[in-house]
Amino acid sequence: MVVSRERVVSAAPAEVWRVVSDPTRLAAWWPGVKRVEEATGDAWTTVLVSPKGKTVRADYTMVDTREPERVLWQHEVAESPFERLLSESTTEIELSAEATGGTVVRLTLNQRPRGWARFSPFQLRAAATRQAEGALEGLAELLGDDA
Numbered sequence: 001m002v003v004s005r006e007r008v009v010s011a012a013p014a015e016v017w018r019v020v021s022d023p024t025r026l027a028a029w030w031p032g033v034k035r036v037e038e039a040t041g042d043a044w045t046t047v048l049v050s051p052k053g054k055t056v057r058a059d060y061t062m063v064d065t066r067e068p069e070r071v072l073w074q075h076e077v078a079e080s081p082f083e084r085l086l087s088e089s090t091t092e093i094e095l096s097a098e099a100t101g102g103t104v105v106r107l108t109l110n111q112r113p114r115g116w117a118r119f120s121p122f123q124l125r126a127a128a129t130r131q132a133e134g135a136l137e138g139l140a141e142l143l144g145d146d147a
Contacts, residue, residue, distance in 0.1 A: 002108060002110050003108070003111075003125060003132055004132070005106070005136055006107075007137075008102050009139065009143050010102045011102065011144065012103065013068050013095050014068055016103045016143065017067060023062075029135065029139045029142045031135060033046045034048065035047045042061060043059065043061045044059075045060070056081055057080075058075060059075075060073045063090065068095060069094060071092070072092045074089070084114065086112060086113060088111070088112040089111045089112070090109075092107070094106040111124065
């Protein structure tokens with residue numbers, strides 16, 4: 001299942017790149033991320049907090065970066081609480097300059113459901129859509145967009 005969303009932010013591509021390529025900044029804009037731990041250039045752990053206050057850790061690995069236009073990371077779902085729902089999950093962010101000096105940000109979540117999640121694609125798609133839209137909104141707010 002693939003969910004893609006796009007948004008134009010007023011910041012220049014270089015400024016957006018500094019945020020999206022740095023996993024230590026995820027808590028400032030990614031929905032549900034309370035903090036980032038053990039971050040290196042290649043891997044990190046996020047501490048997520050659900051709306052009900054439950055804490056969950058999620059590990060990620062950087063798969064590919066092409067400065068200043070693309071970053072791709074993989075959620076390490078094996079042996080995690082997410083393993084019962086997903087067999088694979090990646091996040092890709094692509095940046096391109098916008099004619100007015102801003103940046104077009106395209107965020108793509110690619111998730112392969114596992115178990116019961118295979119039989120409820122609408123729920124999984126809705127959750128992924130909320131996550132993608134929330135991330136773009138958080139990024140825009142962090143970069144000073146009012147809209």
